[in-house]
């Protein structure tokens with residue numbers, strides 16, 4: 001078990017001058033496939049990620065969903081750990097192949113796990129925030145077309161109903177999907193993620209069917225947990241053109257990354273320019289009467305995952321390799337010279353302020369939550385048992401200041417979930433890329449609270465940060 005975390009990190013409450021609003025939700029996030037392990041236990045069947053991990057070369061080092069952070073077996077200790085950090089909320093995701101293995105009938109034992117987790121969280125005074133889909137589609141549903149098939153949206157709604165019926169009385173906030181951009185474009189266009197398909201038109205079909213699945217799942221949430229706030233989590237990026245000649249590429253990237261999801265959900269329509277850009281890939285033909293009113297039905301909150309901004313330059317001759325950038329093949333992403341994290345992402349906290357202010361200014365207003373933000377660094381567990389991850393502290397500190405700046409601008413930001421509670425399987429990057437506040441030794445499953453976690457616990461205890 002971790003050592004005790006101090007309730008303050010050396011600053012008195014009086015020195016806190018960047019105070020977050022009363023009731024601000026302080027949390028940490030994880031996702032089922034990245035931490036649970038136990039992939040063949042209690043009736044769980046394969047997800048697309050189990051299958052993808054078996055594909056030679058698909059995941060770094062041949063890493064798989066075993067053992068991950070063995071959270072399925074260690075969730076009680078992990079909740080105790082969250083308590084020592086003073087987390088107010090925990091965002092986890094539910095594994096579809098545990099709840100409806102192979103996309104078929106409900107599996108009580110799978111639901112029981114989340115039932116126990118939620119009760120444990122509540123007993124510890126931590127609000128459970130559940131995400132219904134963080135990328136682990138049952139492989140059997142992929143075999144019958146996956147998200148490229150319209151039917152998957154309806155299967156998702158059935159699964160959502162199973163979860164919401166069981167947990168709806170106790171979950172504090174629902175997210176339907178996590179980052180549908182990744183599911184659609186990394187999953188079906190570049191094939192960098194499961195299911196590893198490389199078809200631009202399948203990716204565009206996946207966009208629409210994921211959005212439809214979101215809308216249909218919202219209907220089930222409304223029916224079975226009408227009082228619980230619910231929404232979707234998108235990975236959004238400020239997009240800047242490197243020069244005036246790059247404006248069209250930047251518009252297209254913004255369209256594919258941000259507006260193709262934001263506009264249908266928040267305005268009930270695809271943006272006209274994105275519909276045009278994606279006509280060669282079949283988007284208009286996918287949209288049936290009534291779909292957009294399902295997709296655009298009101299949500300209570302928007303989850304924002306923010307890691308960095310994009311600086312875009314016009315395409316050069318497209319590399320023949322499959323790309324995520326459907327319709328803007330060959331587009332270039334430039335570096336702006338900022339420090340980079342261990343996954344190569346530039347540290348750009350000001351982009352978070354810009355993004356939140358844009359959402360506030362351009363879209364119908366609704367409560368915003370940062371449902372993910374954090375950084376991978378090559379952490380070292382010292383012989384003294386300490387992980388001195390000052391770079392991660394600086395990253396989170398900078399982004400919290402940026403979030404606070406947005407709040408001062410008037411943005412209705414209500415919470416922050418750090419990615420991630422635990423080191424975990426960073427998808428195709430495997431276990432080598434560590435995003436955790438808590439270090440996990442994947443051989444022994446020993447948890448070590450990093451210095452960043454101690455620091456974050458202090459921020460939570462004080463409700464904010466000292467002025468710089």
Ligand code: FCB
Pocket residue numbers: 031034178179182235305372419426427435
């Ligand atoms: C996001 C994912 C999350 C994690 C972080 C680093 O795109 O939602 O699972 O991998 O990136």
